Amino acid sequence: MKIYEPRTGRYAPRLGRYATESTRYAPVVRIYRPKPQKYVPNQELQVHTKELTAPYKYPRAIEIIEELPKTTSGKIRRVELRSAEQK
Secondary structure, three states, X not given: OOOEXXXXXXXXXXXXXXXXXXXXXXXXXXXXXXXXXXOOOHHHHHHHHHHHOOHHHOOOEEEEEOOOOEOOOOOEOHHHHHHHHHO
């Protein structure tokens, strides 16, 4: 299954589902990987991100998490993502 980035429609190779949170200075990207064989080295993720974004939009952190917090309707709970970052 190919994963496409939601806004650009570009193919995101082996990325899996992800969520971004903007902070005052730079975005933080959290990636959910459903299976261990979908592993992508952080260096490859950084190169992929640099190719697609402007320098000021480059994420200050890329975090791999076990599961994206979701509501009962399937939407990502960004409040929980923000609270996890503050801890």
